[in-house]
Amino acid sequence: MTRIENHSPREADRERELSSVAVDVLEQSKTLLTSLPDGLSFVKESVYVPKSNIAKHVRHIIDHYRLLFASRLETSHTENVAWVVDYDSRERNIAMETNKDVAIQEIERIQAIILNANIPLSTPVQLRALVSCASEEESEFESNYGRELWFCVHHTIHHHALIKAICIEHGIGIPDSFGLAPSTQKYYQKP
DSSP: OOTGGGSOHHHHHHHHHHHHHHHHHHHHHHHHHHHOSSHHHHHOOOSSSTTOOHHHHHHHHHHHHHHHHHHHHHHTTSTTOOOEEETTOOOOSOGGGTOHHHHHHHHHHHHHHHHHOOOOTTOEEEEEEOOOTTOOOOEEEEEEHHHHHHHHHHHHHHHHHHHHHHHHHTTOOOOTTTTOOHHHHHHHTOO
């Protein structure tokens, strides 16, 4: 039995729903990248979102998912080893920031990890973060997989909103729903 099958039907449904939402929101990123008119659109700097472009936001989005799973994949076969997530240890200036095909491959890789994870939402996670630039000391917080996967989804939506602004600035067509949180979409659907 997988871990999801060991849980109540309701919890298993929640796990599948959140995993599906995460994969879907990443699919929006992938769809955008495949629809860009050229490679330049991917890396063209924004005037309104300084030192920013679509590529950097996509890399930043993928980094969060990658870092969520990195420690888990390293420690999954070791008992009594904490699952530590550190979103601050991101990589910058990598191929994903200049080559949209590499970015698409990374999105697909993360989607596959999510779909095959079978991790209970309640699985403990130790979050490590630098909470102040005035200090070198990192803080640690208790969390769980479900909360952190939802954080990655919500973080993706937030960066989709910034990507949307860049697309509008550069005259790139983008769906109205891109970059809108589920609660915002639900609000707009009210009669």
